[in-house]
Amino acid sequence: MDISQDYFSCYGLSCDFAVDSVALRQSHRQLQQQHHPDRFVSKSDSDQRRAVQITAYLNQAYATLSEPLKRGIYLLQLQGMDPLAPTNTQMPMDFLLQQIELRESLEEMSQAQDPETQMDSMSSRLQHQASQLESEFAQAYGSSNFEIAETSVRKLQFIVKLQQQLDALEGALLD
Amino acid sequence: MALLQIAEPGQSAKPHQRKLAVGIDLGTTHSLVASVRSGQAETLANSRGEHLLPSVVRYLADELPQVGIKAQAHLVDDAANTVMSVKRLMGRGIDDVKRLGESMPYLFEACDQGMPLINTVSGLKSPVQVSADILRALVQRGESSLGGELVGAVITVPAYFDDAQRQATKDAAQLAGIQVLRLLNEPTAAAVAYGLEQDQQEQGTIAVFDLGGGTFDISILRMEQGVFEVLATGGDSALGGDDFDHALAEWMRQERQIPAELGLAEQRFLLRLARAGKELLSDVCSTELSFDGWPGDATYADLELTRERMNLLLDPIIDKAVRATKRTLRDAKVALGDIARIVMVGGSTRSLRVQERVADLFQQPLLTDIDPDRVVALGAARQADVLAGNQSGEELLLLDVLPLSLGLETMGGLVERVIDRNTPIPVARAQEFTTYQDGQTAMAIHVLQGERELVQDCRSLSRFDLRGIPAMAAGAAKIRVTFQVDADGLLEVSARELTSGVAASVQVKPSYGLSDVQIADMIKASWTNVEDDRSARSLREQQVEADRLGEAITMALAEDGARLLTSQQQQVIENQMQRLVAARNGHDHHAIAKQIEEMAKASDAFAAMRMDDSIKLALAGKSIDQL
Numbered sequence: 001m002d003i004s005q006d007y008f009s010c011y012g013l014s015c016d017f018a019v020d021s022v023a024l025r026q027s028h029r030q031l032q033q034q035h036h037p038d039r040f041v042s043k044s045d046s047d048q049r050r051a052v053q054i055t056a057y058l059n060q061a062y063a064t065l066s067e068p069l070k071r072g073i074y075l076l077q078l079q080g081m082d083p084l085a086p087t088n089t090q091m092p093m094d095f096l097l098q099q100i101e102l103r104e105s106l107e108e109m110s111q112a113q114d115p116e117t118q119m120d121s122m123s124s125r126l127q128h129q130a131s132q133l134e135s136e137f138a139q140a141y142g143s144s145n146f147e148i149a150e151t152s153v154r155k156l157q158f159i160v161k162l163q164q165q166l167d168a169l170e171g172a173l174l175d
Numbered sequence: 176m177a178l179l180q181i182a183e184p185g186q187s188a189k190p191h192q193r194k195l196a197v198g199i200d201l202g203t204t205h206s207l208v209a210s211v212r213s214g215q216a217e218t219l220a221n222s223r224g225e226h227l228l229p230s231v232v233r234y235l236a237d238e239l240p241q242v243g244i245k246a247q248a249h250l251v252d253d254a255a256n257t258v259m260s261v262k263r264l265m266g267r268g269i270d271d272v273k274r275l276g277e278s279m280p281y282l283f284e285a286c287d288q289g290m291p292l293i294n295t296v297s298g299l300k301s302p303v304q305v306s307a308d309i310l311r312a313l314v315q316r317g318e319s320s321l322g323g324e325l326v327g328a329v330i331t332v333p334a335y336f337d338d339a340q341r342q343a344t345k346d347a348a349q350l351a352g353i354q355v356l357r358l359l360n361e362p363t364a365a366a367v368a369y370g371l372e373q374d375q376q377e378q379g380t381i382a383v384f385d386l387g388g389g390t391f392d393i394s395i396l397r398m399e400q401g402v403f404e405v406l407a408t409g410g411d412s413a414l415g416g417d418d419f420d421h422a423l424a425e426w427m428r429q430e431r432q433i434p435a436e437l438g439l440a441e442q443r444f445l446l447r448l449a450r451a452g453k454e455l456l457s458d459v460c461s462t463e464l465s466f467d468g469w470p471g472d473a474t475y476a477d478l479e480l481t482r483e484r485m486n487l488l489l490d491p492i493i494d495k496a497v498r499a500t501k502r503t504l505r506d507a508k509v510a511l512g513d514i515a516r517i518v519m520v521g522g523s524t525r526s527l528r529v530q531e532r533v534a535d536l537f538q539q540p541l542l543t544d545i546d547p548d549r550v551v552a553l554g555a556a557r558q559a560d561v562l563a564g565n566q567s568g569e570e571l572l573l574l575d576v577l578p579l580s581l582g583l584e585t586m587g588g589l590v591e592r593v594i595d596r597n598t599p600i601p602v603a604r605a606q607e608f609t610t611y612q613d614g615q616t617a618m619a620i621h622v623l624q625g626e627r628e629l630v631q632d633c634r635s636l637s638r639f640d641l642r643g644i645p646a647m648a649a650g651a652a653k654i655r656v657t658f659q660v661d662a663d664g665l666l667e668v669s670a671r672e673l674t675s676g677v678a679a680s681v682q683v684k685p686s687y688g689l690s691d692v693q694i695a696d697m698i699k700a701s702w703t704n705v706e707d708d709r710s711a712r713s714l715r716e717q718q719v720e721a722d723r724l725g726e727a728i729t730m731a732l733a734e735d736g737a738r739l740l741t742s743q744q745q746q747v748i749e750n751q752m753q754r755l756v757a758a759r760n761g762h763d764h765h766a767i768a769k770q771i772e773e774m775a776k777a778s779d780a781f782a783a784m785r786m787d788d789s790i791k792l793a794l795a796g797k798s799i800d801q802l
Binding site for chain 1: 326327356357399400401402502505561562563564570572573574598599600601602603604659661662
């Protein structure tokens with residue numbers, strides 16, 4: 001197992017945003033069955049160390065490819081881009097305004113009369129936006145419009161962060 | 176069922192070639208050893224037919240230590256030399272142990288690594304040595320039951336055990352001379368004990384509900400094609416059956432208007448009565464609690480305890496476990512309805528009310544056929560059999576997760592997370608850091624475990640220094656710190672300066688740390704103290720920023736103040752500096768932010784002058800083509 005190859009190649013997938021999650025999980029399982037340290041308990045120290053390295057690589061690969069945001073960032077990195085660079089902060093004004101508005105309604109939500117309904121509606125709004133951005137990204141990346149793809153993935157990162165904050169709020173309110 | 180099984184030559188081991196391996200549940204109150212024989216996992220008994228080995232060791236002056244029931248008999252008459260509940264001391268420092276207080280009647284001495292040593296007639300004993308003595312007894316039992324030398328053992332640990340506690344457990348096995356095939360999380364072992372993966376049809380999500388005397392663990396696993404994958408693990412390490420007894424005892428006290436200031440003997444009496452009543456109500460609907468033999472002067476009439484009354488008292492405690500379960504389901508991104516099987520572990524799951532409530536929560540029957548005290552050892556035995564290589568073909572595979580997040584200390588006592596909890600292991604992650612001061616040639620690496628944002632609230636695992644960094648401007652050096660966690664959940668950390676290649680690494684071998692209660696608090700507090708953490712974090716961030724700005728301006732004033740500024744201009748900056756320092760030493764991060772801004776304004780012109788000046792200096796004496 002070559003742990004310097006890209007994550008797509010190790011699962012025999014093409015370098016593409018569209019990933020069959022069931023097939024990915026199955027090949028991940030198969031590779032783990034083969035390379036997990038549990039299979040090398042009676043082998044030499046160096047074989048055991050190698051098994052730890054390979055499995056750590058596989059876990060990282062799976063975590064990257066199974067999440068759309070991480071997958072998108074990784075695809076751009078394979079093109080030599082760095083969508084997360086701290087210098088990379090320009091975003092369209094209308095998108096930023098919309099983010100501010102969403103953030104404000106999130107903050108007000110914890111005091112709302114009926115927070116659950118509001119959280120549900122925001123969650124589906126975010127999900128809708130996320131899937132839109134994902135198809136935007138897929139199209140742009142597929143036609144090698146990497147700048148457009150980069151903007152989509154950075155927008156997606158905003159949405160994913162909001163979704164995480166919403167989840168945390170939901171957790172806190174339901175406890 | 177096939178009448179005859181014909182194996183391919185070389186594919187399956189012949190019975191006499193079978194490698195002997197055991198699963199060991201090294202418990203707080205008792206321990207067990209189990210093995211797979213003729214395809215069945217079973218716990219192994221001693222010559223008197225006893226399966227549970229009390230986790231008690233008694234040290235004698237000129238003899239080998241006694242382990243188990245023999246030692247337990249001397250808990251009172253030879254308390255100082257008879258060690259119990261040593262699991263609570265594993266991977267702990269002397270300071271933590273002192274906090275356990277009166278429950279530990281031993282003479283402790285600190286050794287140089289800060290590990291507590293117990294002073295016995297047979298010399299100083301570390302918790303690792305005591306655990307090793309228990310392990311030796313279990314291994315001997317295994318070898319005599321199985322009739323041969325063991326190739327190794329799978330030893331179980333609570334899912335919430337941190338790196339220090341895991342390492343101490345592994346050290347104990349090494350001391351006992353047993354090869355550790357794997358450290359396995361107790362709830363994961365319990366899930367495996369039922370052998371659910373052997374049925375080809377069986378797949379789905381499993382919840383393991385583990386309620387012991389003092390701790391509660393909940394794990395969510397997915398099972399698919401012989402693979403058990405832990406999705407999330409959580410719980411409350413200060414919640415258990417002992418809380419039931421205390422709630423019942425408090426109710427009895429109030430019912431009979433017994434004064435709240437109770438002596439030790441009276442407290443013990445009430446707790447014993449509570450436990451007895453609790454156990455009786457498993458069979459009957461109502462019982463009379465008798466205060467005969469009350470150690471105090473007063474006399475109290477019998478008290479009726481009904482099952483309904485008891486349920487009312489237990490429910491608020493069970494509610495906590497239910498909330499922790501829901502939280503862990505959320506972490507696992509699994510809905511209640513997705514759970515296909517519920518495995519019950521731990522003595523406190525014998526309580527009918529607990530079973531009722533859990534079945535009610537998941538809306539389905541529970542798996543309780545295996546003795547909740549033995550289920551962990553049985554699962555460990557199955558895993559030991561697989562790891563020893565006694566099975567062929569598509570084998571059982573367990574994929575576990577990191578129970579508590581790992582991170583590094585950064586400026587201002589903040590923790591930078593490197594690996595989040597519930598990340599599948601083995602895992603390797605690298606993070607890059609830089610120097611804070613000009614000319615810095617060394618960097619202290621402080622490794623932490625826990626969910627909180629401040630260093631002081633997390634468990635310190637290890638400290639080491641990376642030296643020999645070439646002197647560079649602040650922020651120019653690139654230090655990559657790599658964390659690697661293996662399949663036992665044990666951490667190894669290495670650091671490297673990327674421009675020079677200077678390297679340092681450490682196998683995390685901690686020797687001191689927090690108490691169980693603090694671990695519990697670490698987990699619990701991370702859920703409740705998010706707000707506190709946030710404002711504490713903002714405060715620290717502003718303080719670091721204020722220090723950085725203050726330092727830069729002090730240096731600039733020293734270098735160029737007199738040359739570039741009038742004394743009045745210098746005075747303005749110095750006055751603002753005093754206000755900045757005053758705010759920095761306060762607790763209001765808004766105030767610090769404001770003074771930082773003011774400081775920036777006050778020093779803006781000075782900064783511009785220095786910039787111009789340094790360009791002039793740099794340009795002086797150079798020709799155009801040199802630029």
